[in-house]
Amino acid sequence: MKSLVDLLYKVSILEIINTTKIEVNNIQFDSRKIEKDDVFVAVKGVTVDGHQYVEKAVSLGAKVIICEVLPTEITEGITYVKVEDSTIALGILASNYYDNPTKDLKLVGVTGTNGKTTTTTLLYELFTKLGYACALVSTIKIVIDGEEIPSTHTTPDILTLNKMFREAVNRGCDYAFMEVSSHGIHQNRIAGLHFEVAGFTNITHDHLDYHKTFANYIAAKKKFFDDLPKTSTAISNADDKNGKVMLQNTNATKKMYALKTDADFKGRIIEHQFDGMQLEFNNKEFWTSLIGQFNASNLLLVFGVASVLEQDEIEVLKALSTLGNVDGRFQSFKTESGIVIIVDYAHTPDALENVLRTIEAIRTRNEKLITVVGCGGDRDKTKRPEMADIASEKSNLAIFTSDNPRTEDAEEILRDMEVGVKAQFYNRTLKITDRKEAIKTAIKMAEPKDIILIAGKGHETYQEINGVRTHFSDVEIATELSKILNK
Ligand SMILES: CC(=O)N[C@H]1[C@@H](OP(=O)(O)OP(=O)(O)OC[C@H]2O[C@@H](n3ccc(=O)[nH]c3=O)[C@H](O)[C@@H]2O)O[C@H](CO)[C@@H](O)[C@@H]1O[C@H](C)C(=O)N[C@@H](C)C(=O)N[C@H](CCC(=O)O)C(=O)O
Ligand SMILES: Nc1ncnc2c1ncn2[C@@H]1O[C@H](COP(=O)(O)OP(=O)(O)OP(=O)(O)O)[C@@H](O)[C@H]1O
Ligand SMILES: N[C@H](CCC[C@H](N)C(=O)O)C(=O)O
Ligand SMILES: [Mg+2]
Numbered sequence: 001m002k003s004l005v006d007l008l009y010k011v012s013i014l015e016i017i018n019t020t021k022i023e024v025n026n027i028q029f030d031s032r033k034i035e036k037d038d039v040f041v042a043v044k045g046v047t048v049d050g051h052q053y054v055e056k057a058v059s060l061g062a063k064v065i066i067c068e069v070l071p072t073e074i075t076e077g078i079t080y081v082k083v084e085d086s087t088i089a090l091g092i093l094a095s096n097y098y099d100n101p102t103k104d105l106k107l108v109g110v111t112g113t114n115g116k117t118t119t120t121t122l123l124y125e126l127f128t129k130l131g132y133a134c135a136l137v138s139t140i141k142i143v144i145d146g147e148e149i150p151s152t153h154t155t156p157d158i159l160t161l162n163k164m165f166r167e168a169v170n171r172g173c174d175y176a177f178m179e180v181s182s183h184g185i186h187q188n189r190i191a192g193l194h195f196e197v198a199g200f201t202n203i204t205h206d207h208l209d210y211h212k213t214f215a216n217y218i219a220a221k222k223k224f225f226d227d228l229p230k231t232s233t234a235i236s237n238a239d240d241k242n243g244k245v246m247l248q249n250t251n252a253t254k255k256m257y258a259l260k261t262d263a264d265f266k267g268r269i270i271e272h273q274f275d276g277m278q279l280e281f282n283n284k285e286f287w288t289s290l291i292g293q294f295n296a297s298n299l300l301l302v303f304g305v306a307s308v309l310e311q312d313e314i315e316v317l318k319a320l321s322t323l324g325n326v327d328g329r330f331q332s333f334k335t336e337s338g339i340v341i342i343v344d345y346a347h348t349p350d351a352l353e354n355v356l357r358t359i360e361a362i363r364t365r366n367e368k369l370i371t372v373v374g375c376g377g378d379r380d381k382t383k384r385p386e387m388a389d390i391a392s393e394k395s396n397l398a399i400f401t402s403d404n405p406r407t408e409d410a411e412e413i414l415r416d417m418e419v420g421v422k423a424q425f426y427n428r429t430l431k432i433t434d435r436k437e438a439i440k441t442a443i444k445m446a447e448p449k450d451i452i453l454i455a456g457k458g459h460e461t462y463q464e465i466n467g468v469r470t471h472f473s474d475v476e477i478a479t480e481l482s483k484i485l486n487k
Helices: 049-058 086-097 116-129 158-170 182-186 214-224 245-249 295-307 313-321 350-361 383-394 410-418 423-428 435-445 474-484
Strands: 013-017 039-041 064-067 079-083 108-113 136-137 141-144 148-151 174-179 197-200 233-237 252-258 265-273 276-281 284-288 329-335 340-344 369-373 397-400 429-431 452-453 462-465 469-470
Touching: 039 049, 039 086, 049 214, 064 086, 079 086, 079 158, 086 158, 108 214, 116 136, 116 174, 116 295, 116 313, 116 469, 141 158, 158 174, 158 474, 182 214, 197 214, 197 245, 197 295, 214 233, 214 245, 214 329, 214 469, 233 245, 233 295, 245 252, 245 435, 245 452, 276 295, 284 313, 295 350, 313 462, 329 474, 340 350, 340 474, 350 369, 350 383, 350 452, 369 383, 369 435, 383 410, 383 423, 397 410, 397 423, 397 435, 410 452, 423 429, 435 452, 435 474
Parallel strands: 039 064, 064 079, 108 174, 108 197, 136 174, 197 233, 233 252, 252 265, 340 452, 369 397, 369 452, 397 429
Antiparallel strands: 013 079, 136 141, 141 148, 265 276, 276 284, 329 340, 462 469
C-alpha cells in the first residue's frame, strides 16, 4: 500500500473532497482493471470519456477518484481529487508510484515520422555492445536488459512505461531508449518522464486521420521538445525542413545533425553499395552493412546521441560497424535462383519513396523491380493514392494488395490507392487483394537478379482482416513460396 499524499506530490490539484491521508493499492485509468483500494484516474479518451466509468470504478472497490469534472453524486468514504488535466496527473502519479525511475537512468526518446524504431534499436544495440545494461521500448518489442516483452504500442501508456523503467532500474540498467509517437505526445503518455536526450528524425505525411492537419501533426511532435527541461539535450535533423522548428522553443541544449549541410554532427556517404555504405561522421570513416541515405541519417542521429552521452567517438563507430539491419527494415535475402527480396516497413509515402530511391541507386538497369504494397485500414486515408503513385512510378511492376485492412473493406482501400496512379503507369500495375497471392505472383513473374520489394508490414507477424488477426509474416511467406515455386 502507498500513501495517497505521497502519490499526489506535485500534482496540481483544484479541489479535494474527503481526506487524502489514506493508503491506496494501485493506480488504474481503466475501470475494468480496478481492484480493492485502487485509485481510478478518469481520462477523456478518443472514443469515450473515462468520467462515465467513475461509478463503476467505485463499485469495483476504487477508494480514490482523480477527475477533471466532479460527479454530481459523491459516494461516502471515497476521496475525489479534481485536477485540470487527468492525463498529466496520471503521469505524475505514475512516476511517484514507481519512485521516479526515469531519474535513476538515462532516458533517450526519439520522435519523427520514420526512423524511430531503427534509431532506438540501434541505440539499444550500440550501448549494449559498449557494455551497458539497457532497456528498449519500440514498435517491435520492449526489452529490459536482454529480456523481451511483446509490444502493443509504439509508445505505451504512462503506467506501463513507469513500471517497466522501474524494473529496468532494479535490474541495473543504465540507459533506456524509447520511441515517442505523436499519439503518445498528444495523449500525454510521456507526461512526467525525465528525458536526458531527445532526438528528431523527420516529419512527413502520416497520421492525418488523427491530427487532421499537417500543422497539428508538427505541433504534436514539437511539444515533445517544448516540454524538455534545461538539463536535457535535444538533437534534430538539419536536413529536414522542420528540423529547426522542432527546437525553436525548447529550453534544452540544442544540437543538430546533417548529411547535407553543416551541423554539430556532420555526416557524408562516401560509397553506397548493395551490401553496405562507407560513411564519414565528424571526419572519421567507417563501414556499415545498412543501406540507404535514410539509414545514414539514422546512424548519424545515433552517433550524435552517443556523443552527447559522452561515449568515445572511435569506440562508437567501431561498434556501429558491427550492427546489422533492424527486423523488417530493408531486410533483404536472395532466393535459390537469385531473386533479391526486400521486406521493408515503409508504410508512408516518404518511407516508400526513400526505399525505392535507395533500390534505384544501387541496382543496375537491366533487372526488373516489382513492388508489392498495400495500405492499412482505419488509418490515414490520404496516404493511399500517394503511395500507389510512388510505387507505380518507381517500379517496373507495382502489385497493389492488402496491408492490415482492420475493419475496412480491403477492396475499398485498393480503390483509394488506385486513384493515385498516373494514366501512363496504369499498365504497370496489378491488383491482387490477397497478400499471399500477391507475393506469389511477384515471385512467379520474377527472373534471376530481379528485385521484389514487399512493403508496409516489415517485422509484423500478423495480418488483421475484419478485426481478426491471423499469423502472417512477409519474410516467412516469401521464403516459403520461393522454395515451393523453385525460384
Ligand atoms: C486512438 C488512440 O491512440 N487510442 C488510444 C487511447 O485510447 P482511447 O482514447 O480511444 O480510449 P477510450 O476507449 O476513448 O477510453 C477513454 C478512457 O476510458 C477508459 N475506459 C474505457 C472503457 C471502460 O469500460 N472503462 C474505462 O475506464 C479507458 O481506459 C480510457 O482511459 O488510449 C489508450 C490507452 O493509452 C490506447 O491504448 C489507445 O490506443 C489505440 C489502441 C491505438 O490503436 N492507438 C494507435 C493509433 C497508436 O497509439 N499508435 C501510435 C503509433 C503511431 C506511429 O506509428 O507513429 C503508438 O504509439 O502506438
Ligand atoms: N530516417 C528515415 N527517413 C525516412 N524513411 C525512413 C527513415 N528510417 C527508416 N525509414 C523507412 O521507414 C520505415 C519505418 O522505419 P522505422 O520502423 O524505423 O520507423 P518508425 O518511425 O519507428 O515507424 P512507426 O511510426 O511505425 O513506429 C523503414 O522500413 C524505412 O522504409
Ligand atoms: N504504427 C503505424 C504502423 C502502420 C503499419 C501498417 N502495416 C498498417 O497496419 O497500417 C500505424 O499504426 O499507423
Ligand atoms: Mg516504430
